[in-house]
Structures are given as C-alpha cells and as structure tokens.
Amino acid sequence: MHISVIGSGYVGTTIAACFAELGHDVTAIDIDEEVVATLNDGRAPIDEPGLEDLLETHVGDRLEATTSYDAVPESDVTFLAIGTPSNEDGSIDLTALEAAAEATGEALADKSERHLVVIKSTVTPTSIENVLEPAVKRGADGNDNVEVGMNPEFLREGSAVSDFLSPDKLVYGTNSEWGTERLHAVFEPLLEDHDADVVETDPQTASMIKYANNAFLASKISLVNDLGNVCKEFGLDAYEVMEAIGLDDRISEQFLRSGVGWGGSCFPKDVNAIIAAAREAGYDPALLEATVEVNDQQPERLLELLAEHVDLEGARIAVLGLSFKPQTDDIRNSRAIPTIERLQDRGAEIVAYDPVAIEPMRERFPELEYADSAADALENADGTVVVTDWDEFATLDEEFDTMASPVVVDGRRIIQPRENMTYEGLTW
Numbered sequence: 001m002h003i004s005v006i007g008s009g010y011v012g013t014t015i016a017a018c019f020a021e022l023g024h025d026v027t028a029i030d031i032d033e034e035v036v037a038t039l040n041d042g043r044a045p046i047d048e049p050g051l052e053d054l055l056e057t058h059v060g061d062r063l064e065a066t067t068s069y070d071a072v073p074e075s076d077v078t079f080l081a082i083g084t085p086s087n088e089d090g091s092i093d094l095t096a097l098e099a100a101a102e103a104t105g106e107a108l109a110d111k112s113e114r115h116l117v118v119i120k121s122t123v124t125p126t127s128i129e130n131v132l133e134p135a136v137k138r139g140a141d142g143n144d145n146v147e148v149g150m151n152p153e154f155l156r157e158g159s160a161v162s163d164f165l166s167p168d169k170l171v172y173g174t175n176s177e178w179g180t181e182r183l184h185a186v187f188e189p190l191l192e193d194h195d196a197d198v199v200e201t202d203p204q205t206a207s208m209i210k211y212a213n214n215a216f217l218a219s220k221i222s223l224v225n226d227l228g229n230v231c232k233e234f235g236l237d238a239y240e241v242m243e244a245i246g247l248d249d250r251i252s253e254q255f256l257r258s259g260v261g262w263g264g265s266c267f268p269k270d271v272n273a274i275i276a277a278a279r280e281a282g283y284d285p286a287l288l289e290a291t292v293e294v295n296d297q298q299p300e301r302l303l304e305l306l307a308e309h310v311d312l313e314g315a316r317i318a319v320l321g322l323s324f325k326p327q328t329d330d331i332r333n334s335r336a337i338p339t340i341e342r343l344q345d346r347g348a349e350i351v352a353y354d355p356v357a358i359e360p361m362r363e364r365f366p367e368l369e370y371a372d373s374a375a376d377a378l379e380n381a382d383g384t385v386v387v388t389d390w391d392e393f394a395t396l397d398e399e400f401d402t403m404a405s406p407v408v409v410d411g412r413r414i415i416q417p418r419e420n421m422t423y424e425g426l427t428w
C-alpha cells in the first residue's frame, strides 16, 4: 500500500517510519523544509527511542519526505497528523489542520478512484463534521470519491515507536464499510504480529474515545493526587495506599503515581479542549474541571512544603528535572514551569538542572542559572525541589551533603532519603 502522511512532527514522523517498517510505501509531507531535509537525510526531527534506526533503514527505499502534496493522489490513504493547539480559552484551534485538510482535498480534486483521508490528530467530536470534512470537500471541489475517517493515536512521548507498533487497541472511525476495510488494510501487517483489539465506529465516536482516554488518565492522576494530599494530611504514605488499591483489577496498578501532577503536549490541551467543547454544547463537566484544578494546585503545594523549612526570599533553590516526564527533552506544560514561576514570585534564586531539557528551558527562562549536573545544582543550595522522575536522581546520595541546608522536597518519589536530610514527599 502507498500511504501519504501530512505533518512530520511527533506523531507524523513516528507513524510514517512505522508504516514503512510494516512494509508500506510512505510519503511524508510537511511544510517545513528543514524537517523534510532532515528526514531525507535519514535523521529524526524529534528525539524518540528507535525512530532514527527506522528512518536510517527506510528513507530512500520505502520512505521519502517532501514539501509537495503531489504524492497525495498517487497514494491509497492519507493520514493527517497536524497539531491541534489550544486557543486562549482552552478550546481547540483547528486553523493549521483545516488548512492541511483543504490542501489535501485540492490534491485529490481530480482523483477518479476512492480515497480515504484519515484524521490522526486529536480533534473534538464536532470538528470532523463541522470543519474538517467540509474543508476536504471544499478543496476537492465536491469530488465524491474522497471520504474522511478518524483513527486516533494513543502513543506516548518517549516510547512512541514501541507504543505505535504494539498498541492495546486500534480505533477505526469511518462512515462506510469501504473506509473500515481500507484501515484494516493499513494495519493488517501490524495485527499479523501483534494482538490488539480493534474498535470499529463512526468518526465522531472515534474522536470522543481519544478525549475520554486522555481525560480518564489525567483524572486518574488528579484523583491520586487528591487522595495523596489527604494521605499527607494524615501523615500517611500515598504510595503504600495506592499500591494496595492497584491490586484491584478494576483500578489497575498503572497511573497511580502521585506528585507534582501531569504536563506535556497532550493532557493539558486535551482536557481543556473537551471541557470547552462540552461547555459550548451546554454541559459543565464538573469532574474534569476539578481534574485541572487539582493539577494546577500541586506545584503550589510543593513550594508550601519547601517554605515550611526554608525562607524562600533570597534562598538558593535547586530545581531538579525540567522536562514534563523522563526520557524526553519536551518541556511543554512541564510542571517545572509553574514551579519556577512561583519560586521567582517568592524571590528565590534558582539553579536548574535536567539531563536533556536545559536548552529548551533556557529559551523559556533565559535569566536562570543552569547547572551541568545534579551535583553542581545541589552545591550550596538552601533547598531543592524534584519535579521530574529521571532515574539518575534515584542514585543521588552524598551530593546532598554539599547543600548549604539539605532540605529536599520530592515531587516524584524518586529521592532516597538519607541521614541529616530534611526530606518531604509531596504526598507521603
């Protein structure tokens, strides 16, 4: 099969490389010439384990990148993997995706065989019917051979390639049996080697499944944080409590790690987008609003704990971990950002460290001091807060002896407390 993938960001590059790995011919299309040149060099424009190996193998053979939409009509199926950021009020901004949908339609205006355009981006349930399908049709000048479907993506950053190639489920949202069969043909090679559930539904329900998935996971973490805050008030260890409740199959042991909260490019924007879409439709989703509220308060609670031990005005505070989670340099909506802002509001002098995310954070906060190692950050610090659970922080030990006062507030349960250290866990 020949597949065209529009957009070569986190999702587009990953799925293009993985489709090639599955044996398809793939054309990756992006408007960014630098991204296209990087891909055609066999290099990855983003940092994901295993991605560069796939690109090295398939670029120049089954995979090529271009800025032109000319390959769209030659392909059998087109996937749109364009960003869907938030507007000021949290609602979904479809501008870029709508433009790409229209350009895809234009490329298909003269196609005489049926062609499936699949929305891979995360979009609210009414987006396809009200905005994206009309954009494709407008571009295609009403060509009836063009059909729009939805296939939401559940991969995580840091494990994108393996998540894509070993999914728990595949969701096919189409308006026809033919569309479902097309998606089956795309994923057949994956399903030959991997046992995943396949959900066949309509495009609107497929869109909602994606939001419900992310909203559920984000809410699970916020609930765990809420319960963790209760545990802390009673002097109890939330991790011991969660380990026990995770033994209940209905709850499951995953996503029970309480702390400074969730960030990243997806949970914050997706929870806010579905809240905004629900409100517009006339419903106030109270629990989802609380999910965001609990998440917003965790960095403040981290600093309140620190302030119980250190007078923050003029104090030197080490911030350990800047990325939104380990194994990535992505700082989008990282909990480090509100943590740093609140430390600045309190007049602290900040020294920050992360194994890979210093450069992106330097762009956001050029005024901060950045250390070359956790050990350097800790030296002479009056206190430290841990925001990201990088493995290397678990082995820190004597480094804490070099602090001016060894006060450690752990937002991720990653530090091993030691003698002479004043250690506070956020929820334990």
Ligand SMILES: NC(=O)c1ccc[n+]([C@@H]2O[C@H](COP(=O)([O-])OP(=O)(O)OC[C@H]3O[C@@H](n4cnc5c(N)ncnc54)[C@H](O)[C@@H]3O)[C@@H](O)[C@H]2O)c1
Residues within 6 Å of the ligand: 006, 007, 008, 009, 010, 011, 012, 029, 030, 031, 032, 035, 081, 082, 083, 084, 096, 097, 099, 100, 103, 120, 121, 122, 123, 153, 154, 155, 156, 157, 265, 266
């Ligand atoms: N990042 C994730 O982990 C993840 C996981 C699942 C779903 N999603 C969803 O997938 C979608 C894409 O996310 P992403 O993180 O890959 O976005 P991204 O911003 O990393 O990549 C988008 C790419 O699209 C390109 N682009 C913009 N307009 C274009 C056009 N008209 N034609 C061709 N290319 C164009 C940009 O240059 C960019 O390279 C979003 O809806 C997101 O919510 C993301």
Ligand SMILES: O=c1ccn([C@@H]2O[C@H](COP(=O)(O)OP(=O)(O)O[C@H]3O[C@H](CO)[C@@H](O)[C@H](O)[C@H]3O)[C@@H](O)[C@H]2O)c(=O)[nH]1
Residues within 6 Å of the ligand: 122, 153, 154, 155, 156, 157, 158, 214, 217, 221, 254, 255, 256, 257, 258, 259, 260, 261, 262, 263, 264, 265, 266, 267, 270, 324, 325
């Ligand atoms: O028990 C937990 C698990 C995660 N997190 C935090 O939650 C955030 C998100 O983590 P994760 O879900 O691993 O990363 P993402 O790459 O953002 O992936 C989410 O968002 C993607 C984009 O929509 C979806 O495709 C994925 O299924 C969904 O897990 C991070 O800040 C984590 O630190 C916790 O605080 N506690």
